[in-house]
Amino acid sequence: MRTRVEPPSASRDLRSRARSPSAGTERAWRKLSREIRACRRCPLGSFRTHAVVYRGSLAPRIVFIGEAPGAEEDRRGIPFVGRSGERLNAAIRTLGLVADSFGVLNVLKCRPPGNRFDRSAARTCRPHLDRQLALLHPEVVVTLGAHALRSVDPTAPPVLMAAGKPRGPSAPSVFPLIHPAATFRSRQWSERWARDLAALGDWYRSRDLKTQGRSEAWP
Numbered sequence: 301m302r303t304r305v306e307p308p309s310a311s312r313d314l315r316s317r318a319r320s321p322s323a324g325t326e327r328a329w330r331k332l333s334r335e336i337r338a339c340r341r342c343p344l345g346s347f348r349t350h351a352v353v354y355r356g357s358l359a360p361r362i363v364f365i366g367e368a369p370g371a372e373e374d375r376r377g378i379p380f381v382g383r384s385g386e387r388l389n390a391a392i393r394t395l396g397l398v399a400d401s402f403g404v405l406n407v408l409k410c411r412p413p414g415n416r417f418d419r420s421a422a423r424t425c426r427p428h429l430d431r432q433l434a435l436l437h438p439e440v441v442v443t444l445g446a447h448a449l450r451s452v453d454p455t456a457p458p459v460l461m462a463a464g465k466p467r468g469p470s471a472p473s474v475f476p477l478i479h480p481a482a483t484f485r486s487r488q489w490s491e492r493w494a495r496d497l498a499a500l501g502d503w504y505r506s507r508d509l510k511t512q513g514r515s516e517a518w519p
Contacts, residue, residue: 319359319360319361325359325435329435332432333354337350337353342425344408344412344421345410348369349374350374352378352411353379354405355379356403356404357400357403359400359437360401361438361439362397362440363405363433363442363472364402365429366379366388367407367444367479368415368447373385379404379406383481384479388480394501395501396501405432407422407425407429407447407451408422433472440473443476443477445477445481448479449462453467453476456476464477464495475500475503477497480493
């Protein structure tokens, strides 16, 4: 039987208190974005059309982290705007997230040849990711796929074991999902995505975010 995720009601969705980035955060973000777009520290920088930095709020409560840009992302310089992006956008609507509450980025900022995740490039790119998360300071990081999970949480089990459950008491909290591209491969993966997405929504709504401080920084 196909698993169906019902859109949450207005009283139970993931809308949350608005946050606004400081002027200092905005200046630091512009500087970092320029650095990423100019970066040539690994071979991927020589083959890209555009570096793919980010889309979303500069004061998000949730950040979705994918693995690497695809062809459409490379062409437009925006993360998750291809077929997988359509699936992610549908998930964001299902969760009830409003535009100023989330952001989307990738571990790799440049498209790898053949869309094969490059671990060496990921190590080179890691300072960019860390600085992005430190500036965005999200309450929740949702990883999309095995490589994104391992990049954020190297101690995590395989993604099929970890997906659909929050990872420990860290700040920010990490909630793994399979990659949305997997949902196009079979009904099994599509149903797994829907179940884990529903679990994410239930878990997030159950969190008492109002009582949590914002002093923790991304390590």
